[in-house]
Amino acid sequence: MTVGRPKYLSYGRQFLDDNDIQAVVDVLRGDWLTTGPTVQLFENKLRDVVNSNYVTSCSSGTAALHMAYMALGLGQGDRVIVPAISFIATANGAEFCGADVFFTDVDPDSGMMRARDVLKLINDLTPEEVNSVVAITMVNLAGEVAEIEAISVIARQYDWKIIIDSCHALGTSYQDSKGVKRSVGDCSFAHMEVFSFHPVKTIAMGEGGAVTTNDKALYEKLCLLRNHGMERDPDKWVSKSGTPPPWYYEMQLLGYNYRQSDIHSALGVSQLNKLPSFMETRQRLMAKYDELLAGLSDYIKPISTTDGCSATRHLYVVLIDFEAIGMSRINFVAALAACNVGTQVHYIPINAHPYYLEKYGELNRPGAEQYYARALSLPLHVSMSEDDVIYVVDQISNILKGL
Numbered sequence: 071m072t073v074g075r076p077k078y079l080s081y082g083r084q085f086l087d088d089n090d091i092q093a094v095v096d097v098l099r100g101d102w103l104t105t106g107p108t109v110q111l112f113e114n115k116l117r118d119v120v121n122s123n124y125v126t127s128c129s130s131g132t133a134a135l136h137m138a139y140m141a142l143g144l145g146q147g148d149r150v151i152v153p154a155i156s157f158i159a160t161a162n163g164a165e166f167c168g169a170d171v172f173f174t175d176v177d178p179d180s181g182m183m184r185a186r187d188v189l190k191l192i193n194d195l196t197p198e199e200v201n202s203v204v205a206i207t208m209v210n211l212a213g214e215v216a217e218i219e220a221i222s223v224i225a226r227q228y229d230w231k232i233i234i235d236s237c238h239a240l241g242t243s244y245q246d247s248k249g250v251k252r253s254v255g256d257c258s259f260a261h262m263e264v265f266s267f268h269p270v271k272t273i274a275m276g277e278g279g280a281v282t283t284n285d286k287a288l289y290e291k292l293c294l295l296r297n298h299g300m301e302r303d304p305d306k307w308v309s310k311s312g313t314p315p316p317w318y319y320e321m322q323l324l325g326y327n328y329r330q331s332d333i334h335s336a337l338g339v340s341q342l343n344k345l346p347s348f349m350e351t352r353q354r355l356m357a358k359y360d361e362l363l364a365g366l367s368d369y370i371k372p373i374s375t376t377d378g379c380s381a382t383r384h385l386y387v388v389l390i391d392f393e394a395i396g397m398s399r400i401n402f403v404a405a406l407a408a409c410n411v412g413t414q415v416h417y418i419p420i421n422a423h424p425y426y427l428e429k430y431g432e433l434n435r436p437g438a439e440q441y442y443a444r445a446l447s448l449p450l451h452v453s454m455s456e457d458d459v460i461y462v463v464d465q466i467s468n469i470l471k472g473l
């Protein structure tokens with residue numbers, strides 16, 4: 071089936087309707103612009119969606135990662151293990167704290183850290199280096215779930231704290247090894263999980279992020295870190311000298327202004343209300359891509375999926391054997407752009423960026439290199455139709471036929 075050329079299809083974008091706009095307008099007409107009742111509403115709603123005990127929302131996924139690393143007290147001399155494939159913020163958050171990172175390799179077909187990659191890294195490190203590790207951060211890439219149970223077993227053996235970067239996986243659920251259905255974000259196998267609500271993600275807040283946890287002490291620390299380390303609750307004040315004046319608050323640790331606003335949260339609440347329909351649409355479009363791309367499987371395949379996982383992807387990543395098709399990725403991307411099909415690459419291995427290259431030198435991470443050499447994200451967003459998916463796959467077929 072051939073369908074007409076749509077207007078430019080970006081690889082990802084937000085879907086907003088009149089209810090979203092009205093929700094923001096209502097807040098703009100109210101008394102609170104920054105952290106007020108709508109932030110609380112958003113946090114309660116997200117907590118119910120992901121099934122964690124606590125949620126601290128904040129200004130971005132990057133802020134969420136930084137806060138999570140700060141909440142663990144990371145500092146100079148500490149190390150965090152991260153996968154070589156992720157958005158740079160996964161590693162940067164640890165570096166903001168003055169800590170260093172170790173990069174594991176990843177599965178070349180999913181882009182995700184496996185238990186065997188962690189064991190290989192441990193094997194390559196000196197005992198002192200292993201001792202310096204404070205935390206490990208897994209990434210649930212492109213809506214799939216990493217080997218979180220197996221990796222959490224290793225982490226517990228070494229007494230590492232566990233963070234899961236779930237910025238890509240809001241709405242994903244999976245079965246654990248006991249057959250229990252779990253939501254990404256419920257922190258069953260992590261101390262904290264981290265989300266982003268950037269417009270290309272599953273829900274959009276403009277900018278926004280959150281940390282989920284089941285640990286009350288971590289939650290309380292995250293709330294302080296988000297707001298300059300300021301404690302307003304008299305019961306928690308350090309100073310006990312006399313009756314404090316009414317304007318009194320205490321700065322108990324060095325925090326940031328990573329607050330979420332009521333304006334953003336209004337959009338977040340309204341978008342969370344649509345999450346079930348967003349999930350349904352994204353899964354339908356994913357299934358259409360899967361079905362149509364099966365005919366091109368000699369050259370193109372979707373990233374591998376995790377058993378027992380019902381993924382909600384905000385990205386539809388395919389792996390293309392550019393050598394086998396005899397066309398460079400640059401030319402392939404340009405040919406698709408000429409047909410109004412936008413693409414992006416998620417991600418360049420983090421260790422290959424100049425900052426990390428200069429700091430840690432060249433690393434041999436063959437799985438990450440194989441993944442990166444083939445990865446391309448095709449358009450996937452809620453305003454797309456199945457015809458748009460047919461159009462994208464038709465254009466890919468035409469490019470392949472023309473070779």
Ligand SMILES: Cc1ncc(COP(=O)(O)O)c(C=O)c1O
Nearest residue numbers: 130131132157159237266267268
């Ligand atoms: C895996 C991952 N981690 C962290 C982030 C950072 O989120 P934000 O853009 O909201 O700061 C992103 C965003 O692209 C991401 O994809």
